[in-house]
């Protein structure tokens with residue numbers, strides 16, 4: 001087993017974030033999840049936070065630091081979609097998705113970096129999406145926010161790489177969660193046909209890649225984009 005770490009995952013009450021939290025608990029880490037509603041899985045500390053609100057994140061981090069210790073691994077997972085074609089996309093559709101998916105990562109990583117700099121050790125893992133680099137009609141807001149996470153991780157690597165901190169992106173393809181269940185059936189069937197693996201992925205498969213990036217084995221991996229997509233995004 002890797003060294004036991006204090007891990008914080010945003011949006012850990014359901015979907016991919018919850019599976020990531022379960023995996024870190026199973027691997028013997030001390031795990032906190034942020035949730036706007038509901039609770040994280042058994043064995044985690046649940047703290048309330050909205051990633052669009054820096055002060056709520058600050059309070060959540062302060063609580064985690066008091067109960068578990070400084071955050072050593074941060075997983076920016078919370079995300080939303082508001083899909084529609086460009087001509088129908090409102091300013092609010094665009095701003096709210098960017099403020100949650102990209103702004104949320106900025107706020108949570110900025111807060112986490114304080115403790116990481118002090119400890120001279122940290123792991124930043126940003127949950128992007130295959131559509132960030134592949135593109136997706138009807139998702140200009142979402143894919144832009146996800147592509148931007150690549151620039152974020154690579155700039156962070158250049159800023160903090162010499163301080164024992166790595167920053168990487170995990171880019172899931174189509175994973176079975178509430179987010180994909182809400183897609184129309186014919187869209188789901190079309191996507192499945194285009195995935196070389198011939199199936200959707202599971203949240204646990206995403207969690208495996210995240211756990212590896214946080215492990216001692218991945219100490220020299222930074223600024224990477226790790227696809228977990230059954231081959232869907234190959235070449236991008």
Ligand code: NDP
Nearest residue numbers: 011015016036037050051077078079129172174175177179
């Ligand atoms: P879900 O819709 O199942 O869960 C989203 C999570 O994000 C929930 O915990 C939700 O909290 C939280 N969240 C949303 N907005 C905020 C906010 N403002 N503040 C705090 N928490 C928030 O999504 P998935 O599990 O499918 O997705 C998780 C991540 O993986 C997202 O970043 C998504 O873009 C990405 N992804 C998902 C893919 C998929 O196929 N499912 C594919 C590629 C990437 P609440 O319950 O309170 O709403």
